Amino acid sequence: MPFKHNAARRDKFAKVNYRVTNWAEYNKALRQRGDVTVWISEDAVRGWYAPRSGKRGGQRRYSDLAIETCLILRVVFGLPLRQTQGFVRSLLRLIDLAVPVPDFSTLCRRAQSLQATPCDRPTSGPMPLIVDSTGLRVHGGRGWMQEKHGLPKTRRTWRKLHIGLDPESGEIVASCLTTEHVGDPGALPYLLAEVVSPVRRFIGDGAYDGAPTAATIREALGPDVELIIPPPKNAVPGEGPSRNAHIDMIAAHGRIAWQKATGYGQRSRGEAQIGRYKAVIGPKLRDRRMETQTTETQIAVKALNRMTRLGRAVYERAA
Incomplete structure (x- = not known):
């Protein structure tokens, strides 16, 4: 495989073990x-x-x-x-x-016009915001009828669920459902419009890198928000001083050191929350219309937040 070509010279990282204390x-x-x-x-x-x-x-x-x-x-x-x-x-x-x-x-x-009431979230100050997205299958058959009876196969489609996670409380503070044709930067204005609490740090993957996206984030969350977005390998310094600082730090100390210094590793909690959504709620949508599918995801997010408030696991690093 191509990714194993330099396996002999790659750094080996030992897997960190954690244990639950409560x-x-x-x-x-x-x-x-x-x-x-x-x-x-x-x-x-x-x-x-x-x-x-x-x-x-x-x-x-x-x-x-x-x-x-x-x-x-x-x-x-x-x-x-x-x-x-x-x-x-x-x-x-x-x-x-x-x-x-x-x-x-x-x-x-x-359900087509229902607006789910948001859960009350006590805030003690500005929060970090982790943004990520995932695909959800649309309700429908899996092709068995087409294969058995020779019917023409239907074009598969899906929806994209964009979430904004508060890692301190473990709750999803914003969600947005779009079609598969809408990219992550395109759905960002609608997602950030649902964030009510002040945000001190925005954490996202490389899909949110770019000057227009940074302007959208600062317009919605304020000019003082810290952007933790990894630049690509071939990135060159531009107009943004924050992005230039990330590029210089990666060039001087490496990407792993940059992740530890900036806290970019917290983004894995967003991926874990998406996995939790698919494990508890399911990987597909039951409704057929976009309006009812949006209501379905809003209610699912609210149910997950209620489960989170019942209690969370507290981890500590094992020796």
Whole structure:
């Protein structure tokens, strides 16, 4: 293989081992993530029905809270819409709560325009922001019918999920779903528009390198934000003093030393969060329309943040 041509002269890095120091608390949090104990407060019951709009014509029966509650259970337990309706109905029957449950067609229709309420995040100061993206498969068959019956194969497509992670809290503070034709720099303005907390450091891979992207980041996050973006191997000094400093440091001390000094290694947490999304939620989208797919990812991100707040593992480097 080409990447093994210089294997004899490459530096060998020993794998670092870590161990969890709060197994009791972390095990409790993992059990709570699968707990189906449900309670509904009186405020939620009063907010289950949609208020009257004051306009003529038919009125909505269910509030956004009711629709979002059903869709959260659907995403967490991986249920289709009809099974979600039956699951919520059985839960309400077990707790003796006499409120109606939205049917599957109502859930599908309301999901197109639903705006998921963001989770309240306490902030103690400016946070670092790690940005990354991944591909999600679109709902559909895997080609078995085409192979068996000789039908023409459909063109495969996917969606790109862009996330912004706060490594200190472990929560996804921003998310954006686009088509596969939109690159990472193109989706960045929409992603940064969802960041509410102040940001002191932006960490991204080489796809975000460039003067236009840096201008977009500083316009959205402020002129004082620190940009940790690796320049390419053939990069030359330009107009940005921060980027020039990175180029000079890499040329003088090497890329590994630059990663340690700048904290670029924290970007691996963004990749780990993407792996967690695909392991817990799934690698594909269940909805068929772009509007409902966007709602699906927003609700999935909110569910992951709630799981994170139950408890996180604390690691320390093993000797």
